[in-house]
Amino acid sequence: MVEVTGLVLAGGAARRLQAAHPGADKGLLPLAGRPLAAWLIDNLAPQTSSLLISANRHLDTYRQLGYPVLADHFPDLPGPLAGIHAALQVCPTEWLAVAACDTPFLPPDWVARLLADTVPAAAIPAPSQHGSPVVTAASGFQARDPACATAPRTGHPASPAKPSRIAPVVYASDPEQPHPLVAVLHRRVLPSLEAFLQGGNHRVRQWYGGQGAHTVRFDEPNAFMNLNTPEDWQQAEARLARGRAWHASVHPPY
Ligand SMILES: Nc1nc2c(ncn2[C@@H]2O[C@H](COP(=O)(O)OP(=O)(O)OP(=O)(O)O)[C@@H](O)[C@H]2O)c(=O)[nH]1
Numbered sequence: 001m002v003e004v005t006g007l008v009l010a011g012g013a014a015r016r017l018q019a020a021h022p023g024a025d026k027g028l029l030p031l032a033g034r035p036l037a038a039w040l041i042d043n044l045a046p047q048t049s050s051l052l053i054s055a056n057r058h059l060d061t062y063r064q065l066g067y068p069v070l071a072d073h074f075p076d077l078p079g080p081l082a083g084i085h086a087a088l089q090v091c092p093t094e095w096l097a098v099a100a101c102d103t104p105f106l107p108p109d110w111v112a113r114l115l116a117d118t119v120p121a122a123a124i125p126a127p128s129q130h131g132s133p134v135v136t137a138a139s140g141f142q143a144r145d146p147a148c149a150t151a152p153r154t155g156h157p158a159s160p161a162k163p164s165r166i167a168p169v170v171y172a173s174d175p176e177q178p179h180p181l182v183a184v185l186h187r188r189v190l191p192s193l194e195a196f197l198q199g200g201n202h203r204v205r206q207w208y209g210g211q212g213a214h215t216v217r218f219d220e221p222n223a224f225m226n227l228n229t230p231e232d233w234q235q236a237e238a239r240l241a242r243g244r245a246w247h248a249s250v251h252p253p254y
Helices: 036-049 057-061 082-090 110-118 140-144 187-200 204-211 231-250
Strands: 005-008 050-053 093-102 169-173 178-186 212-219
Touching: 005 036, 005 082, 005 110, 005 212, 036 050, 036 093, 036 110, 036 178, 050 231, 082 178, 082 204, 093 110, 110 169, 110 178, 110 187, 110 212, 140 204, 178 187, 178 204, 187 204
Parallel strands: 005 050, 005 093, 169 212
Antiparallel strands: 093 178, 169 178
16 A cells, blocks of 8 residues: 655635634634644544644644644745645655645545556556557646646547656546645655745646646535635535534434
């Protein structure tokens, strides 16, 4: 089994929450009574062999969640790539699985589903036997997404055939849009990421594009719901309350 380290990204400024919650640190705001980052830890811990938290404020509070906390090495919150960079510098495994702290409803097996797209080239059937493993874009947004080098393997012959290679970055998408901060990255990308950030760049999908990133599609509805505003929080609380009500109806306490 491929060993992978999880990274909960909670180092952002949470600007959209500041009007309602001045000084808010998003990962520490409660959802159904628990810090938002704790929901991501619950999701990632069973899927990974070690776990890191990326934060730039309230580091001691984040440490109380039970995992090492890393601050960015680049100043002024340049964006999530800075958190990924700090994590790759200490990542003890070949692969890092990254999730933003504001996506509390991720599928329980998303890491394995992304890693399945990183199989070594040697494990992919040779073109002469089974057709080329090279794949083509399959949906509208993928065709528009500059970071999307290829789509899920189709097994259909492509013309002209190109040599396959292991994608060092694979990220999730759903039928509506890509989700670049639900991703697995191989640690060999660190030098490239460091050079990108040192050049004053910060755009996630611009850098992914340079890595030949793949995307894997997920069809679960609302799995990537993202909490940015107080209204998002209300929707998430209501969703959890509906889930609890459903659970109580299926498993009554008598
Ligand atoms: N380490 C680190 N993480 C960041 C940084 N900026 C954003 N993030 C994280 O990346 C994820 C997506 O961030 P955004 O939605 O762009 O920013 P945000 O801070 O969550 O919220 P807004 O400021 O309202 O956009 C979140 O998990 C953030 O905590 C950064 O500069 N450093």
